[in-house]
Amino acid sequence: MTQPTWRADPLTFGHGPSLFETFLEPTCPYSCRAFGKLDALLALAGEDKITIKLRFVSQPWHMFSGLLVRCVLASSTLPGGKDNAKTVLAAIAEKREEFEFDHHFGGANLDATPRQIIDRLEAYSGIDLWDAFAIPDLDKEIKWHAKYARQNGIHVSPTFMVNGLVQPDFGSGDPVEKWAERLLG
Template identity: 65%
Template sequence: MPSSYRVDPLVWGHGPRIFEIFVEPTCPFSVRAMGKLDALLQQAGEDRITIKIRFQSQPWHMFSGVIVRAILAASTLEGGKETARAVMNAVGAHREEFEFLHHCAGPNMDATPNDIIRRMERYSGVALAQAFAVPELQAAIKWHCKYARQNGIHVSPTFMVDGLIDPAISSGDTVEDWMARIFAD
């Protein structure tokens, strides 16, 4: 393992209000929510909010574990969290190619994890295979799983504000609606 190996936390902003979003990268509702994070950060201001992406891998999204590992692997590469975000966005933009029809059928029945990694590389332009194969990466994956379980997270997306789940926040809300909930004091 290279001495520079480090999983870059998927954290943007540095403000006192902590907004954590638990996502599954191929979930359509997670993809919709992740698409609003840049606007949220811009409207709230980096000095008022800290946004943290957490993973809630879900077994009915059949390649979820492979995709989550590849995104975390991307965070170890040059560019860190921004590289991971580019890979995540590529998956979201082509999510049908990483999913099964009705979570149990379709062309991905013949896909291997290597096929999925190659697709992620093709769509994102990021070479992932070598970083994906680093055994120590599993510590980060386990951390995400443990953190979600400890916080009672069961589905994606789930939203937490300052350590408390807010079930009133939805991926279908506007950024303005999110702001009203996040900064309600």
């Protein structure tokens, strides 16, 4: 019996020469704010001028971080690929409090199980995640993101890299116009 093969769709948007990599944690409020600006950035700068790549840096103080990163990456293995991942990320960002603990340690989610969190994410995103979530070696993709972040000295989210260099003065609160200006330089 042959094992089914899978492929995580690269979370790459646009095809221009200026590379903008964003390292996100799905439930981080600052990552959610940055994620919410990426489509506007692509529209403003132009798909032929910049390439946006989504990367993940799971953070243990966001208690469901690893679970949700796995859900996002799992969704990219399904038909619809990277667009599914964007849909799942958008659902998390829109209902962030449904996936996070109050003050990182309490609240209603203290009684939530991983199964309930995944069911909730399926309901909000409209994407069936369970089969993809259960891909036995999906952790290879998750580990790649973690290793890539560490190799680049990235430990918090959001962090931004432009053309391979970390940009400590880029922030999620910056206007999209500032990002575009710096990328198109």
